Amino acid sequence: MKQDYYLALLHYPVYNRRREVAVTSVANMDIHDIARIAMTYGIRRFYIITPVEAQQVLVRKILDHWRMGFGAQFNPLRKEAFETVNLAKSLEEGLEEMAALSGRMPKIVITGAALSGALVSCAVLKERMNQEKDPYLFLFGTGWGLTDEVIARGDYRLAPIQGAADYNHLAVRSAVAIVMDRLLGQG
């Protein structure tokens, strides 16, 4: 049986710069870049999660353009990548769909640049993934990161990306690329 991996980008609940619980806007570039990353690393579905109806309408418009509209003819490779993109109103809704698809709840892997406490490295998690053969959800936050409440739901918390310097303020798009390559790439 092929293993099921899912990606999700959460726009609520996340922290804003004052550490208040907030909702962020969906960034067009996140959809494009992460859809292509998902496609490259064999992710079954990439979920964009937002409770805001106007944002869902906007995302659907973008998806339709690239899946069925002018974009699909203009760039068939983008069309292919966009097939992996799904929309959910909440983490719950997304998880239910994944569970229905995979036959059981995926294990949740929490990511974040400021995570501390009991962390797992990509190398260790990769090994675990290959042993357990479970479905997995790799969960990424926007804004100033996932809330403590969401973090507490994770089965694993991934150690923050460590470059060569102290600076670790990557775009979430870049973090997704790096984490997927560490866990699923043939490096």
Add this chain to the structure above:
Amino acid sequence: MKQDYYLALLHYPVYNRRREVAVTSVANMDIHDIARIAMTYGIRRFYIITPVEAQQVLVRKILDHWRMGFGAQFNPLRKEAFETVNLAKSLEEGLEEMAALSGRMPKIVITGAALSGALVSCAVLKERMNQEKDPYLFLFGTGWGLTDEVIARGDYRLAPIQGAADYNHLAVRSAVAIVMDRLLGQG
């Protein structure tokens, strides 16, 4: 002596979709994302290379905003990342500046999703980099990739990124993130 690593994003000469030699526009998101990647992985300078004067003016405006304008107060971490960004008219001009800074020409590492022939893996190159202690330039193309003429100038050609699937059409921003992490990350 600390080793000097450089990144450059070439907007000319590159191929367009009909494999004609072309010039591409600078994408704002490339500047932001790659500056932050450069900062994270300890890159000395990130060069944006374009011969088009109007594009240089635009890039300078963006850089000034984030280094000295409103952006610098709004987001000091972005300001810091933008300090690594430099502008050059041509690959030659960029290389001359790097050679002046480092005391010798950097070795050129060519990247591309369609490279074939004599390739080096990230793992092998990483070892080489640690042995040789030379300055290195990691060169990324835009559009449909670096031209054969530019590719021929490389000291190394990096094997294309291999995910879990056959699809390898990542945004250049994502490719930069993955390659930097493979070569310079503490994965």
